[in-house]
Amino acid sequence: MDFSLAGGIIFKVVAIFVxxxxxxxxxxxxxxxxxxxxxxxxxxxxxxxxxSSxxxxxxxILLIFSIFLI
Known part of the structure; x- marks a missing residue:
């Protein structure tokens, strides 16, 4: 994906919080x-x-993905 630096950081922070x-x-x-x-x-x-499990x-898995791969 071709994000600007600020947009990419904001996207990653929002993804981690979600x-x-x-x-x-x-x-x-x-x-x-x-x-x-x-x-x-x-x-x-x-x-x-x-x-539930x-x-x-x-x-x-979603949290790990959002921290390491995005």
Whole structure:
């Protein structure tokens, strides 16, 4: 991509902040799913835990990508 120096730096900083907020969001959702799993006994708890774990993993990969590759 052909950004000017200031535009590229601003883009990278914004990408890192968005990635950090998404990681925090996914961790909060994971905590809520864990609490819900203790309160509500259901067959779909395992799949919700899996989706929550996948979301946290994707958020971590996105953060690493935005720090090192962009």
């Amino acid at each position: 990635s950090i907020f998404y990681l925090i969001y996914s961790l909060v959702i994971g905590k809520q799913v864990k609490i819900m799993g203790r309160v509500v006994e259901d067959k779909s708890n395992r799949s919700l835990f899996m989706v 996948i979301q946290t993993t994707v958020a971590l």
